[in-house]
Amino acid sequence: MDLKVEQKPEVNSKTKQMTMIQAINDGLKTMLELDEKTILLGEDIGKNGGVFRATEGLQEVFGEDRVVDTPLSESGIVGTSVGLAVNGFKPVAEMQFMGFIYPAYDQIMTHVSRLRMKTLGHYSAPMVIRAPYGAGIRAPEIHSDSAEALFTHMPGVKVVCPATPYDAKGLLIESIEDPDPVIFMEPMRSYRAKREDVPEGKYNVEIGKGNKVQEGTDITLIAWGAMVPVAEQAAKQAEEQGVSCEVIDLRTLYPLDRELIAESVQKTGRAVIVHEAHGTGGLGNDILSVINDTSFLYLRSPIERVTGFDVPVPFFSLEDHYLPTAKRVLESIYKSVNF
Amino acid sequence: MEEQFPIKKVMDDQGNLIDSSYEEKIDEELVRTMYYNMLRIRTFDRKAINLQRQGRIGTYPPFEGQEASQVGSALALKDGDWMFPTYRDHGATLTFGADMVRTFLYWNGRHEGVVPPKGKNIFPAAVPIATQIPHATGTAWAEKRKGTTNIALAYFGDGATSEGDFHEGLNFASVFQTPTVFFNQNNGYAISVPIEKQMNSKTIAQKALAYDMPSVRIDGNDCFSVYFEMEKAVNRAREGSGPTLIEAVTWRTGAHTTADDPTKYRPDGQGEEIVHPLDRLEMFMKNYGHWNEEWISETKEKIENEVEAAVEAMENSPKANPADLFDYVFEQNPEHLEEQKDQYLAQLKGD
Ligand SMILES: Cc1ncc(C[n+]2csc(CCOP(=O)(O)OP(=O)(O)O)c2C)c(N)n1
Numbered sequence: 148m149d150l151k152v153e154q155k156p157e158v159n160s161k162t163k164q165m166t167m168i169q170a171i172n173d174g175l176k177t178m179l180e181l182d183e184k185t186i187l188l189g190e191d192i193g194k195n196g197g198v199f200r201a202t203e204g205l206q207e208v209f210g211e212d213r214v215v216d217t218p219l220s221e222s223g224i225v226g227t228s229v230g231l232a233v234n235g236f237k238p239v240a241e242m243q244f245m246g247f248i249y250p251a252y253d254q255i256m257t258h259v260s261r262l263r264m265k266t267l268g269h270y271s272a273p274m275v276i277r278a279p280y281g282a283g284i285r286a287p288e289i290h291s292d293s294a295e296a297l298f299t300h301m302p303g304v305k306v307v308c309p310a311t312p313y314d315a316k317g318l319l320i321e322s323i324e325d326p327d328p329v330i331f332m333e334p335m336r337s338y339r340a341k342r343e344d345v346p347e348g349k350y351n352v353e354i355g356k357g358n359k360v361q362e363g364t365d366i367t368l369i370a371w372g373a374m375v376p377v378a379e380q381a382a383k384q385a386e387e388q389g390v391s392c393e394v395i396d397l398r399t400l401y402p403l404d405r406e407l408i409a410e411s412v413q414k415t416g417r418a419v420i421v422h423e424a425h426g427t428g429g430l431g432n433d434i435l436s437v438i439n440d441t442s443f444l445y446l447r448s449p450i451e452r453v454t455g456f457d458v459p460v461p462f463f464s465l466e467d468h469y470l471p472t473a474k475r476v477l478e479s480i481y482k483s484v485n486f
Numbered sequence: 487m488e489e490q491f492p493i494k495k496v497m498d499d500q501g502n503l504i505d506s507s508y509e510e511k512i513d514e515e516l517v518r519t520m521y522y523n524m525l526r527i528r529t530f531d532r533k534a535i536n537l538q539r540q541g542r543i544g545t546y547p548p549f550e551g552q553e554a555s556q557v558g559s560a561l562a563l564k565d566g567d568w569m570f571p572t573y574r575d576h577g578a579t580l581t582f583g584a585d586m587v588r589t590f591l592y593w594n595g596r597h598e599g600v601v602p603p604k605g606k607n608i609f610p611a612a613v614p615i616a617t618q619i620p621h622a623t624g625t626a627w628a629e630k631r632k633g634t635t636n637i638a639l640a641y642f643g644d645g646a647t648s649e650g651d652f653h654e655g656l657n658f659a660s661v662f663q664t665p666t667v668f669f670n671q672n673n674g675y676a677i678s679v680p681i682e683k684q685m686n687s688k689t690i691a692q693k694a695l696a697y698d699m700p701s702v703r704i705d706g707n708d709c710f711s712v713y714f715e716m717e718k719a720v721n722r723a724r725e726g727s728g729p730t731l732i733e734a735v736t737w738r739t740g741a742h743t744t745a746d747d748p749t750k751y752r753p754d755g756q757g758e759e760i761v762h763p764l765d766r767l768e769m770f771m772k773n774y775g776h777w778n779e780e781w782i783s784e785t786k787e788k789i790e791n792e793v794e795a796a797v798e799a800m801e802n803s804p805k806a807n808p809a810d811l812f813d814y815v816f817e818q819n820p821e822h823l824e825e826q827k828d829q830y831l832a833q834l835k836g837d
Binding site for chain 1: 544545573592594595596597599613614615645646648649650651676677678679683684685745746750751805806808810811812815822823826827830833834
């Protein structure tokens with residue numbers, strides 16, 4: 148079976164084995180080198196190199212004016228990024244954890260997202276807001292939220308969430324070059340989970356395009372970020388029971404890759420959507436409506452969703468109960484194929 | 487501004503009283519209460535670091551170096567008052583009466599850890615920076631409306647003064663003249679960011695000027711200075727004279743958390759000259775005839791036993807209950823949530 152379905156673009160450079168966090172660091176470095184308008188802002192990103200080391204070594208190379216340790220204020224970081232963006236710079240802001248993006252929510256909702264539309268294109272605020280997200284690393288409370296749905300519900304910002312080192316770098320570069328604001332979610336749990344070959348230098352992974360990470364015929368599993376390995380694990384176990392799963396890594400959460408979703412579900416006639424965020428109001432519902440709009444008559448069973456429960460993300464002693472597991476995904480796979 | 491807000495001290499860093507008028511106010515009972523609590527929380531703190539290293543609790547933010555600030559301020563409260571701590575203020579909450587077993591449980595990712603003992607108004611530690619500051623204003627406002635003399639105390643770090651919530655909380659307190667004490671522990675760093683990069687102002691105390699609020703800058707490693715200045719602020723609040731901002735200048739001797747490496751951002755040897763608050767108190771006790779070897783060793787033993795017993799109780803406590811995920815989201819959960827719970831618990835049983 149052909150596991151890596153997508154052809155990676157030809158890149159004229161060598162590759163290097165990297166973890167996701169190294170790939171992100173390399174992506175930031177690449178853009179700092181290529182475009183002097185790129186400016187990094189965040190708490191502890193300079194001298195300390197970021198609490199996850201995403202910006203390790205960058206201040207030393209590019210200086211305190213381009214890799215800026217800001218005061219402790221998320222609203223300040225994003226608000227000043229609006230000003231920098233309309234006046235010639237390309238801010239790449241780090242939220243230390245997605246659970247701490249909320250003080251900046253006002254700026255993102257009331258300005259970042261709608262500046263272009265409300266000024267009929269006169270102003271716009273292209274920027275990248277990076278945010279490590281998700282549970283599963285025994286972090287203290289609030290550090291483990293998955294807040295993508297707050298932003299996919301916000302017209303005017305794109306939302307991106309890579310699952311692999313290769314995609315992380317290529318999507319980050321694409322996001323920095325994008326003419327519109329991008330929320331760039333980084334699955335903390337995957338930061339150091341695996342290494343893979345990542346090209347040196349610049350390459351882009353297109354925003355708005357998902358990736359079929361495994362070809363299958365009986366059912367489509369749709370996931371992103373830290374849930375991709377969970378879906379893959381469930382797919383492997385299902386395979387042993389003779390159920391062939393197609394696994395889609397969405398990669399971009401806004402705008403959705405409708406074509407890829409439709410094509411796959413029309414082929415398999417079944418789907419399980421897996422996400423870590425709460426079910427109610429979650430992005431799974433939008434994916435469901437894509438399937439409804441494009442593929443209703445192809446369905447052989449109701450769509451299943453495996454999500455975080457409709458409860459606040461708990462302290463870490465309960466996080467394994469909160470998070471979707473391969474076992475829960477597997478149960479939904481069986482429910483669907485045995486419908 | 488540093489001249490306008492000099493750092494107030496009661497004793498110097500060799501434990502000699504600067505102002506002899508305090509000699510009468512500092513009786514044996516106060517000295518022993520101070521020493522006992524500071525040693526107790528330091529023992530707790532060091533134990534917690536060890537437990538984290540052994541994988542027995544999660545990431546932990548040590549407060550060593552800040553014992554005088556936390557104990558001196560907490561001792562000025564009485565039952566009925568409110569405490570709003572951050573994640574680094576377990577020394578203060580333990581001193582005010584929080585349960586040690588539960589405090590360990592909190593750092594083991596347990597919701598049981600934030601439930602205060604009956605009759606103690608201790609809010610869960612604020613993890614999102616500065617968010618607790620308006621809460622302290624609100625509870626104090628409620629006490630004022632109810633006509634009590636209870637007050638609210640909010641703890642926060644130097645970094646927290648950059649967030650909007652700090653300014654909003656102070657402004658409300660100033661406008662509504664609430665009985666709130668805003669207790670800042672300026673420990674020099676917000677993770678890796680030193681105070682001079684956090685703000686261009688020379689002091690934190692001066693920020694109160696904008697709100698027409700009394701403020702004072704104190705030596706946060708001098709437990710008596712903390713205690714007596716805090717007492718003044720508390721009394722003012724109880725009397726209906728409104729809020730106060732206290733800047734306690736102190737020092738975090740260790741890492742930001744057990745996941746942090748301060749050698750990345752702190753110059754070698756920085757802070758080494760600072761006399762540890764507990765050593766300073768010890769010198770004071772020796773200088774003024776309060777040092778009693780027998781009492782000290784009894785106290786040490788008592789504390790060590792208490793901490794060991796608390797660790798044991800934490801480790802023997804029943805596992806986290808998965809039903810707790812669901813049972814407290816609403817007073818009365820909507821149907822779909824009960825369904826999620828029933829399904830999940832049934833699934834667990836089936837395993
Ligand atoms: C809103 C928010 N942003 C970022 C963080 C991550 N964070 C945790 S502690 C900290 C530094 C806090 O510094 P300070 O207020 O001085 O308190 P200290 O930790 O020194 O006690 C940061 C940035 C957070 N917890 N909340």
